[in-house]
Amino acid sequence: MSTEVVLSIEDIQNEATKKLPRFKREFFNSGSTAQVTVHENSTAFAKYRLRPRVLKDVSKADTSTSILGGKISFPLCVSPAGLQAMAHPDGELATSRACAKRKIHMGVSSFANYSVEEIIKAGNDTGPITHVMQLYTMKDRGLQTRIIKRAEAAGCVAIFLTADSPVLGVRYNEWRNDFRTPDGLAFPMLERTSEMIMAQTHDDGFLSLTSDSHSWADDIPWLRSQTKMEIWIKGVLTAEDVLLAREYGCDGVVVSNHGGRQLDGTPATIDALPECVAAAEGKIRIQVDGGIRTGQDIFKAIALGAECCWIGRPAIWALAYDGQKGVKKALDILYDEFRRCMMLTGCKNVSEISKASLGIVRADGPLARL
Numbered sequence: 001m002s003t004e005v006v007l008s009i010e011d012i013q014n015e016a017t018k019k020l021p022r023f024k025r026e027f028f029n030s031g032s033t034a035q036v037t038v039h040e041n042s043t044a045f046a047k048y049r050l051r052p053r054v055l056k057d058v059s060k061a062d063t064s065t066s067i068l069g070g071k072i073s074f075p076l077c078v079s080p081a082g083l084q085a086m087a088h089p090d091g092e093l094a095t096s097r098a099c100a101k102r103k104i105h106m107g108v109s110s111f112a113n114y115s116v117e118e119i120i121k122a123g124n125d126t127g128p129i130t131h132v133m134q135l136y137t138m139k140d141r142g143l144q145t146r147i148i149k150r151a152e153a154a155g156c157v158a159i160f161l162t163a164d165s166p167v168l169g170v171r172y173n174e175w176r177n178d179f180r181t182p183d184g185l186a187f188p189m190l191e192r193t194s195e196m197i198m199a200q201t202h203d204d205g206f207l208s209l210t211s212d213s214h215s216w217a218d219d220i221p222w223l224r225s226q227t228k229m230e231i232w233i234k235g236v237l238t239a240e241d242v243l244l245a246r247e248y249g250c251d252g253v254v255v256s257n258h259g260g261r262q263l264d265g266t267p268a269t270i271d272a273l274p275e276c277v278a279a280a281e282g283k284i285r286i287q288v289d290g291g292i293r294t295g296q297d298i299f300k301a302i303a304l305g306a307e308c309c310w311i312g313r314p315a316i317w318a319l320a321y322d323g324q325k326g327v328k329k330a331l332d333i334l335y336d337e338f339r340r341c342m343m344l345t346g347c348k349n350v351s352e353i354s355k356a357s358l359g360i361v362r363a364d365g366p367l368a369r370l
């Protein structure tokens with residue numbers, strides 16, 4: 001009898017590995033150049049230890065929180081990631097339905113294989129759900145405007161402007177495998193046909209659309225003039241850029257290194273988070289993505305001052321494993337781990353998670369308080 005049981009995000013990744021051909025798996029999983037940052041993103045959590053408080057009544061522990069104007073069942077959302085139909089034919093539709101079932105928000109990539117209208121409808125047909133639209137700075141402001149207007153009309157509450165990608169990172173896997181979008185997949189937000197896309201490598205296709213002449217002064221006031229949605233900057237890693245986001249009136253930043261796919265050698269996001277939270281001084285909201293693989297990782301990020309976390313690859317692995325059911329399973333695993341972590345540390349609600357909940361292991365010393 002088979003006793004195959006999928007219990008963790010690691011198990012889901014292993015299942016995805018069995019299903020995905022190499023060129024897809026490497027595209028999804030890889031970071032850039034030496035893979036330092038993609039590796040550190042998930043391993044850097046390990047230096048923190050949890051400081052549980054015991055004998056607290058956690059029978060009514062409440063994992064919910066409110067972000068981006070809406071309540072979610074726990075402080076996690078699904079990051080905008082392109083090409084989800086390469087993991088499963090239902091792609092972003094399946095992700096949206098699973099997010100609606102688990103009652104969390106979802107980011108829609110500009111490189112999604114379904115349109116923002118279809119993705120929002122799929123989610124809303126399942127249950128109320130909030131989406132944000134990810135946007136790159138682009139050469140064609142007309143196209144950018146059309147994406148923004150469509151997202152706003154469809155019901156998105158925020159633009160997440162990805163700021164870390166004037167050019168793609170150095171991705172050996174894409175070059176070795178001559179990575180191209182598989183036949184038949186569309187990018188409806190970008191108004192490109194499958195044939196046009198197939199004719200280009202990922203690198204050339206990306207470059208033909210996105211802009212490397214972007215700047216705070218040119219792009220943020222322009223974006224503000226185009227939409228009433230919230231404006232968030234995705235891909236911030238320094239206090240300096242948090243201060244600029246404040247100066248330009250942005251609503252929030254996502255501390256992110258693009259899952260280690262852009263500039264290798266940047267810090268793990270959990271290590272960049274504290275300086276960003278300090279620079280925010282509570283005046284701008286801070287969220288984080290990168291390397292989150294367990295409920296405890298979410299707990300640690302919240303303890304270090306993020307109001308919410310996002311996951312990229314775990315949702316993609318889950319899609320490849322079992323479509324909508326797979327993504328729901330991944331989200332349920334993270335929800336259950338996070339809830340138990342809260343209860344076992346004695347936290348009755350998300351606002352009780354604080355620096356006091358963590359310690360840090362330093363060489364040869366006792367556990368240090370933060």
Ligand SMILES: Cc1cc2nc3c(=O)[nH]c(=O)nc-3n(C[C@H](O)[C@H](O)[C@H](O)COP(=O)(O)O)c2cc1C
Pocket residue numbers: 027028029041079080081082083109110111134162234256257258259260261289290291292310311312313314316
């Ligand atoms: C396959 C893949 C596609 C992605 N596509 C986008 C994208 O279109 N826009 C974007 O801003 N970020 C994109 N990202 C980055 C994610 O939004 C997120 O920052 C990252 O995946 C988080 O790290 P994690 O995968 O370790 O959770 C992508 C990531 C992956 C793995």
Ligand SMILES: O=C(O)C(=O)c1ccccc1
Pocket residue numbers: 081082083111206258261
């Ligand atoms: O590969 C990426 O990291 C990314 O941002 C992207 C962009 C376009 C399509 C698919 C992924």
